[in-house]
Amino acid sequence: METQTLTKRMYRSSMSGHYARVLYELNVPKTDIEKTKETFAEVPQLREVFINPTISAKTKMSVIDQVFPESMKNFLKVVCKNQRVDLINEIFDAYDEYCDEQAHILTAVLTCVEPPSEEQLDKMKVFLCDKYQKADVKIQIVEDTSLLGGFILHVENDEYDWSLKGRLTRLEQKLTWR
Incomplete structure (x- = not known):
């Protein structure tokens, strides 16, 4: 099904x-x-x-x-x-x-506890334009308090997890493997 x-x-x-x-x-x-x-x-x-x-x-x-x-x-x-x-x-x-694709504009989803400042957004855009070789970036912001802090950035097939929740999960996985 x-x-x-x-x-x-x-x-x-x-x-x-x-x-x-x-x-x-x-x-x-x-x-x-x-x-x-x-x-x-x-x-x-x-x-x-x-x-x-x-x-x-x-x-x-x-x-x-x-x-x-x-x-x-x-x-x-x-x-x-x-x-x-x-x-x-x-x-x-x-x-x-x-x-957007024809105009070489990248779309990203930023999941965070609270919205970033304009300066932080600008830095993310510069990073993403350089990394993905695009002319511009559209960032959709999604608020999610379950992340505890930090953010998760989804771009194409990539995920950059800098959330506190993600870090705790990775730490737990490392500790349980030993």
Whole structure:
């Protein structure tokens, strides 16, 4: 069952990645993409209309024509025609990731007890830009008091664990091995 779920997730991910690349190549203005994202976020019923099989394709196309920016209409119609509107949020997320990738922007997740200062963030960005040879870094900050202190930095497939909790765990592992 878990393998089947993983396979589904990977398929969905590759599908959303495909649509994201197409959206990128269409050179749709970012403001129109943002408006479309906001519309789906503010009116979740829209997504439900597009995935509802009892609503005709003609009605769905009419809704697209009435609601969305001109530059997004054909893309959304193809997504709707291919019955992939259920992936719309994943497509937008994959689009953002693809844009960052094309602009050589690295994404990192910093898990910490309390947010770092601007100076600390700047030092992390310089370190990450140098190490991963990227033009810029976006750091998402997640607060987690269970770390006790320090931080964990996730970048691509790497993890830098400088948390007190992580250090205590490593110390415990060393002590129990002897």
